[in-house]
Every structure is written in structure tokens, then in C-alpha cells.
Amino acid sequence: MPQRTLLEVRGLVTAFDTEGGRVRAVDRVDFSLERGRTLGIVGESGCGKSVTALSIMRLLPQPMGQIVAGTIRFEGTDLVSADQPTLHRIRGGRIGMIFQEPMTALNPVHRIGRQIAESLILHKGIERRAALERAVGMLERVGIPAPELRLSEYPHQLSGGMRQRVMIAIALACDPALLIADEPTTALDVTVQAQILELIAKLRSETGMGVMLITHDLGVIAEQCDDVVVMYAGRVAEQAPVKDLFARPLHPYTRGLLDSIPHLETPRKSRLPTIAGMVPTLKDLPDGCRFNNRCPHADDRCRREQPLLSRAGDGHLVACHHWQRIAGEVRT
Amino acid sequence: MSTPLLELRELATHFPVRGGVLLRATGTNRAVDGVSLSVQRGETLGLVGESGCGKSTLGKTVVRLLQPTSGSILFEGQDISNLSRRRLKPLRRELQMVFQDPAESLNSRHTVGNLIEEPLIIHGVGTAAERAARVRELLDLVGLPASAAEKFPFEFSGGQRQRISIARAIALGPKLLVCDEPVSALDVSIQSQILNLFLDLQAELGLAYLFIAHDLAVVRHVSDSIAVMYLGRIMEYADTDDLMDRPRHPYTQALITAIPVPDPTRRSTRTILSGDVPSPIDPPSGCPFHTRCPHAEARCRNERPLLREAARKGSTPHLVACHFDF
Ligand SMILES: Nc1ncnc2c1ncn2[C@@H]1O[C@H](COP(=O)(O)OP(=O)(O)OP(=O)(O)O)[C@@H](O)[C@H]1O
Ligand SMILES: Nc1ncnc2c1ncn2[C@@H]1O[C@H](COP(=O)(O)OP(=O)(O)O)[C@@H](O)[C@H]1O
Ligand code: SF4
Ligand code: SF4
Ligand SMILES: [Mg+2]
Ligand SMILES: [Mg+2]
Numbered sequence: 074m075p076q077r078t079l080l081e082v083r084g085l086v087t088a089f090d091t092e093g094g095r096v097r098a099v100d101r102v103d104f105s106l107e108r109g110r111t112l113g114i115v116g117e118s119g120c121g122k123s124v125t126a127l128s129i130m131r132l133l134p135q136p137m138g139q140i141v142a143g144t145i146r147f148e149g150t151d152l153v154s155a156d157q158p159t160l161h162r163i164r165g166g167r168i169g170m171i172f173q174e175p176m177t178a179l180n181p182v183h184r185i186g187r188q189i190a191e192s193l194i195l196h197k198g199i200e201r202r203a204a205l206e207r208a209v210g211m212l213e214r215v216g217i218p219a220p221e222l223r224l225s226e227y228p229h230q231l232s233g234g235m236r237q238r239v240m241i242a243i244a245l246a247c248d249p250a251l252l253i254a255d256e257p258t259t260a261l262d263v264t265v266q267a268q269i270l271e272l273i274a275k276l277r278s279e280t281g282m283g284v285m286l287i288t289h290d291l292g293v294i295a296e297q298c299d300d301v302v303v304m305y306a307g308r309v310a311e312q313a314p315v316k317d318l319f320a321r322p323l324h325p326y327t328r329g330l331l332d333s334i335p336h337l338e339t340p341r342k343s344r345l346p347t348i349a350g351m352v353p354t355l356k357d358l359p360d361g362c363r364f365n366n367r368c369p370h371a372d373d374r375c376r377r378e379q380p381l382l383s384r385a386g387d388g389h390l391v392a393c394h395h396w397q398r399i400a401g402e403v404r405t
Numbered sequence: 406m407s408t409p410l411l412e413l414r415e416l417a418t419h420f421p422v423r424g425g426v427l428l429r430a431t432g433t434n435r436a437v438d439g440v441s442l443s444v445q446r447g448e449t450l451g452l453v454g455e456s457g458c459g460k461s462t463l464g465k466t467v468v469r470l471l472q473p474t475s476g477s478i479l480f481e482g483q484d485i486s487n488l489s490r491r492r493l494k495p496l497r498r499e500l501q502m503v504f505q506d507p508a509e510s511l512n513s514r515h516t517v518g519n520l521i522e523e524p525l526i527i528h529g530v531g532t533a534a535e536r537a538a539r540v541r542e543l544l545d546l547v548g549l550p551a552s553a554a555e556k557f558p559f560e561f562s563g564g565q566r567q568r569i570s571i572a573r574a575i576a577l578g579p580k581l582l583v584c585d586e587p588v589s590a591l592d593v594s595i596q597s598q599i600l601n602l603f604l605d606l607q608a609e610l611g612l613a614y615l616f617i618a619h620d621l622a623v624v625r626h627v628s629d630s631i632a633v634m635y636l637g638r639i640m641e642y643a644d645t646d647d648l649m650d651r652p653r654h655p656y657t658q659a660l661i662t663a664i665p666v667p668d669p670t671r672r673s674t675r676t677i678l679s680g681d682v683p684s685p686i687d688p689p690s691g692c693p694f695h696t697r698c699p700h701a702e703a704r705c706r707n708e709r710p711l712l713r714e715a716a717r718k719g720s721t722p723h724l725v726a727c728h729f730d731f
Binding site: 117118232233234235262263264265266267268270271289290291292293294295296297315316319320329330331333334335336337339341342344345346347348351352 | 455456562563564565592593594595596597598600601604605619621622623625626627628645646649659660663664665666667668669670675677678679681682
């Protein structure tokens with residue numbers, strides 16, 4: 074029986090060498106993802122979602138980006154210490170990836186068919202004709218009408234939604250065990266987003282793959298994910314099963330995020346709750362808890378000591394010194 | 406009823422489509438194609454629709470950054486659709502626009518103080534000392550410290566830059582602000598700060614907004630009424646609560662159900678629309694929505710539905726451009 078845990082990230086630290094010195098974009102991040110489940114990663118711009126994904130795929134911009142500590146166990150292999158041939162085999166083979174802007178990931182001068190087939194030739198060792206036939210099947214599976222005709226088209230001839238479908242076809246061509254999707258629908262309209270998210274959910278249940286879905290949209294998280302990791306300034310603030318996170322958010326940041334989005338039930342034109350201030354930059358992170366300059370509960374301990382993730386329930390982890398007290402407080 | 410602050414009558418803005426080596430006009434992009442709407446003083450009209458539906462083109466036409474192809478724009482009853490640049494200048498005091506990306510709309514070689522003062526200088530408002538005082542007042546109004554005046558836009562975050570562009574847009578005391586996706590580029594925690602700012606300014610200054618956004622939950626929150634646009638035309642218009650509680654057009658219904666609800670106990674049932682928005686260069690015959698409408702019939706392919714009054718709430722009609730009642 075295969076292990077249930079598909080991906081396990083432990084103590085991941087990823088740093089960038091910048092003109093102003095070394096900054097830790099991801100700092101001691103822990104989480105794990107089980108087969109057949111969707112893990113959402115949510116947080117504001119710059120909190121380290123994409124850097125975490127790039128670290129897992131070992132696609133950090135070189136030479137600035139470096140993993141300086143931690144392990145990333147995927148199907149028994151530590152991706153942090155894996156050599157290049159192993160990484161080539163895994164990437165696009167066992168791990169499929171889709172990004173926000175498919176235009177940057179697709180090769181503009183190659184036909185769609187060739188791009189899907191290439192991945193099959195590389196990872197499955199099948200020959201060109203068979204690979205092209207499989208490509209037609211993949212395009213059909215991701216809901217592209219007249220797939221035979223699309224094979225010979227170029228990416229720019231497709232709409233944004235169609236391009237994202239092609240990206241998904243490429244990512245899934247080799248039956249990966251893990252799909253990493255970094256803001257796959259952020260550039261799309263809500264109606265097309267609904268199509269793409271439904272497609273990813275359908276393919277997940279057909280294949281039993283695990284999905285790591287990065288988004289800043291809490292609605293997408295609520296609808297698509299089984300588990301959620303909330304990141305803030307390069308760290309995990311809270312991790313929980315999705316229902317638990319929405320029903321019983323414990324971290325003040327998670328609470329602030331959930332409260333600040335207008336819902337369809339929020340009284341119209343009422344002032345929305347806000348999180349004071351803004352996200353600190355990596356160069357001027359506060360000491361202690363990174364949220365302390367925006368947190369209504371911050372005290373001296375918070376300004377001194379960094380909170381570690383602690384267990385607050387079944388699968389529910391929170392990095393806050395005062396979560397127990399906060400849990401008892403009624404949200405307004 | 407009093408004259409609306411802004412009234413659009415059959416407004417159209419078309420772009421020539423050029424092709425071939427000689428870049429001859431080969432077609433027409435009917436980005437805005439016969440829109441009639443009005444905005445009341447101190448109120449907010451929300452405008453929603455998928456990308457490419459003509460929302461920004463409509464917004465830019467209203468503030469006359471674009472010249473309408475036909476139809477009229479009445480501002481306080483005066484037709485401004487054909488005014489010359491010179492005759493438009495005094496209107497700029499009344500009618501301003503805020504864009505999605507504050508980085509693009511702010512010239513970063515000028516200090517924030519200069520940027521906010523610039524419209525005052527152009528319109529010859531006050532002495533230097535009076536203008537400096539007004540800049541401080543505006544910064545305070547949008548929630549920035551007075552010290553911000555000495556800094557440059559790049560020294561600020563996205564949310565703060567949006568505050569700066571809002572300060573600049575309201576410097577001359579406009580009556581109407583056209584806001585084109587003003588919070589779309591911002592993080593949720595900053596988005597709520599800026600939405601609150603828009604609400605505060607409306608309450609304090611009596612500003613009216615034409616508020617363009619693709620996020621229906623955001624538009625609902627700030628708007629008194631909402632217009633839904635598709636391929637350059639209005640599909641539905643109603644009082645906000647009316648539209649959200651009882652959407653009557655199949656497109657509006659699909660848009661509302663497509664919004665992911667941030668509540669995992671309520672996995673929504675939705676009609677997923679197939680395909681994308683067709684090109685406004687070669688729009689479908691009959692009802693522009695028929696290629697994606699789950700209820701389309703033969704009549705829809707041949708006959709364009711007129712925007713008709715399906716109901717009424719107080720003085721606000723509920724208008725729908727569909728042959729049928731859903
Ligand atoms: N090549 C790089 N060099 C230096 N710093 C970088 C680089 N790439 C990312 N960073 C920094 O790492 C941090 C995390 O960035 P990341 O792209 O992971 O954010 P994100 O959570 O994906 O945000 P978004 O929601 O905007 O996509 C940011 O502070 C960013 O500025
Ligand atoms: N300056 C322009 N020149 C030519 N076509 C334009 C111009 N601006 C917008 N368009 C076209 O007009 C249509 C509507 O665009 P836009 O108003 O930007 O839509 P939205 O704001 O709803 O996304 C699109 O087809 C777009 O490509
Ligand atoms: S540790 Fe302190 S500052 Fe950090 S989130 Fe908890 S209460 Fe707030
Ligand atoms: S007129 Fe026909 S195609 Fe158009 S929205 Fe109504 S039912 Fe659908
Ligand atoms: Mg990112
Ligand atoms: Mg636009």
C-alpha cells in the first residue's frame with residue numbers, strides 16, 4: 074500500500090541574495106500533503122507562496138535563490154538533496170505544474186501538440202506518433218473542442234482559458250502524483266475560473282493525485298481545498314482542515330483575512346473590518362512574531378519571541394503565543 | 406425626479422480594427438455599443454462584466470479620455486460628448502478617474518506632494534500656500550501622513566499608491582469619480598482599507614461613483630445599483646439588492662453563481678458557462694449571449710432582445726435584455 078503522505082516539507086528555509094544582503098523569503102516552513110487531497114496555500118502578495126512552490130520544484134532563480142535548510146520529501150526522495158537527473162525525471166513526470174500566466178510557461182513558437190507530446194516522449198519514452206495521439210486524448214480530457222485541429226495551433230491563437238487548459242493537459246500528460254498549481258485562475262474571469270477549477274477537481278478525483286493549490290482567494294480555498302496552509306511573511310501562520318479553518322480560525326491574521334472580505338451577506342456600504350498597517354518587507358521584519366506590528370493582541374512576549382507551530386486540534390496547527398486565549402474570544 | 410448627475414444615452418465607442426500590411430481598417434470593434442445608464446448625485450453605480458466586455462472603454466469615454474462614436478453623455482444635463490479639449494477643461498474639475506494600477510498612473514519622478522498639487526496648478530486654484538494646505542488636507546483625508554508629500558510614489562506600497570491617486574483625483578472636488586478596478590490589484594487586507602476610504606469619501610464629500618470591477622462581491626458592497634455588461638451592451642440593470650436577490654438575466658445568474666463563496670459548508674450549485682466571451686469584433690447575431698446561454702432558443706439567434714423593464718423598486722427600474730423571464 075502506498076504511503077498516504079505524498080509530500081512532506083520540513084523546516085524549509087529559502088533565501089535570496091539581494092543587493093541589500095541575504096533575505097529569507099521562506100523561513101522554516103512545515104506542511105504535508107496527502108494523496109488524493111487538495112492542499113490550499115493562501116496568503117497575501119509576497120508571503121512566500123510561489124517561492125515555496127519553486128523550492129519544491131527546485132526551479133528557484135539561479136544563482137540568487139537557495140534552499141539553505143530543510144527537507145522536502147516526495148515519494149521517498151528528498152528533493153532538496155536530489156541530483157539533476159532525478160529532478161528532471163520528477164519534474165513534469167511525477168510532479169506537474171501550472172502557473173498563473175500560461176503564456177510564460179508555454180513555448181510561443183511551438184505548436185500545442187508538440188508541447189504536450191514532448192513531455193510524453195521525455196518521461197514515458199514513447200515515440201512521436203503515439204505521443205501525438207495521446208496528446209489528442211489529453212486535450213479532449215481537459216475539455217478542448219476539436220482537439221485534432223488544436224494540435225497544430227500556437228499558444229497565442231488560444232484564449233486565456235484555453236491556454237490554461239493546455240497547460241493542464243501538459244502538466245497531467247504523464248500522470249503525475251502531485252499537481253502544483255500556482256494561482257491557476259487569477260488571470261481568468263470568474264466564469265472561466267469556475268470551468269478550470271471544476272476541471273482540476275474532476276481530474277484529481279479521476280487520478281487520485283494530490284494537488285497543491287496556491288491562491289490568494291479565500292473563496293477558491295473554501296470551495297476547492299481539503300486542507301489549508303495560511304502563510305504570512307514567509308512563515309506558516311496556521312494550518313487546518315478547510316472546514317475547521319473557516320469555522321474556528323485561531324491565528325489573528327487568519328481572522329483578519331476572513332473578516333476583511335466583503336461577503337454577499339455583509340450589510341451594504343458598511344465599513345469593513347481591516348487589518349491595520351501592511352505586510353512588512355523581508356528587510357524590515359519585526360523581531361518576535363512577524364505579525365506583531367499589525368496584531369491587536371500583541372504583547373511584549375510577541376515582540377520578543379517567535380511563536381512556533383503548536384497543535385490546537387485534529388490537524389489544526391497555529392503559530393501564535395496566545396491562540397488559546399484568542400480561541401475563547403467571540404469574533405465580531 | 407431631478408436631473409441625474411450623469412446620463413448616458415445610446416452611447417457607443419467603436420475602435421477601427423486594422424489588418425494587413427497597409428493597416429487598413431478591416432473591421433470594427435464595437436467595444437461599447439449603445440449603452441444608456443444614469444448615475445445619481447452622491448450615489449454609486451457599479452458596472453460588472455467579464456474582461457473585454459467594454460467596461461474600461463465605457464469609463465474612459467465618460468471622462469472623455471476617449472471620443473464616443475455616437476450617442477450622448479449628459480453631465481448635469483449638459484451634453485459633453487462633443488466638447489472640444491478647451492471646453493472640456495472646466496469639466497475636469499467635476500469628473501475624474503481612478504485606475505487599477507496606481508503605479509502606472511503616477512509619474513514617479515515627482516514627489517507625492519507635487520503629484521497631488523498638479524491638478525490644482527493646472528486649474529489655477531489658490532496661492533502656493535493655499536495649495537500646500539490643500540495637499541495636507543487631502544493626504545489626511547486619504548489616510549496618509551503629511552510627511553508623505555516629500556516622498557516619491559515608489560517609496561509606497563500598492564495600497565498607499567492607490568490612496569495617492571485617489572487624493573489626486575479628488576483634489577479639485579469632483580462630483581463624479583469613475584473608478585476602474587480600483588482595488589483589483591490589492592491584497593484583501595488592503596482592499597478593505599481602500600473600500601472603506603471610498604465609502605468615507607462618499608459620506609463626507611457627497612461623491613458619486615461609477616465603480617467598475619469584475620468582483621461582484623466588492624461591487625455589491627459599494628453600489629446602490631448595478632449594471633451588468635456583456636459585449637458592449639447592458640444585459641441587466643437594477644437596484645443592488647434587487648439584482649443580487651433576484652437576478653433575471655441568465656448571464657447575471659451565471660456570474661453570481663460563479664463567485665467562489667468563502668464558506669466551505671456551502672458548496673454552491675452553479676451553472677458553469679461554457680466557452681469564453683466572443684470577440685466584440687464579430688459579435689454573435691441576435692442576443693449577444695446566445696452562444697453561451699443555457700436557455701438559448703432559435704429566436705435568440707435571430708432577434709436581439711431590447712432592454713425592457715421587468716420590475717421596479719421605488720424609482721429604480723429593473724431592466725433586462727432577454728426575450729424571456731427567468
Ligand atoms: N528572485 C528574487 N530575488 C529576491 N527576492 C525574491 C525573488 N523572488 C521572490 N523574492 C521575494 O520573496 C518573497 C516571497 O515571494 P513570492 O513570489 O513567493 O510571493 P507570493 O506569496 O507568491 O506572492 P504573490 O501572491 O504576489 O504571487 C517576496 O518578498 C519577494 O520579494
Ligand atoms: N484603445 C483601444 N484601441 C482598440 N481597441 C481597444 C482599445 N481599448 C479597448 N479596446 C478593445 O475594446 C474591447 C473592450 O475593452 P475594455 O473596455 O478594455 O474591456 P474591459 O474593461 O471590460 O475588460 C476589447 O475588445 C478591447 O480589446
Ligand atoms: S504571537 Fe502575538 S503578535 Fe503574533 S499573532 Fe499571536 S498574539 Fe499576535
Ligand atoms: S435572449 Fe435568449 S440567449 Fe439571450 S439571454 Fe435570453 S434566453 Fe439567453
Ligand atoms: Mg506568487
Ligand atoms: Mg478593464
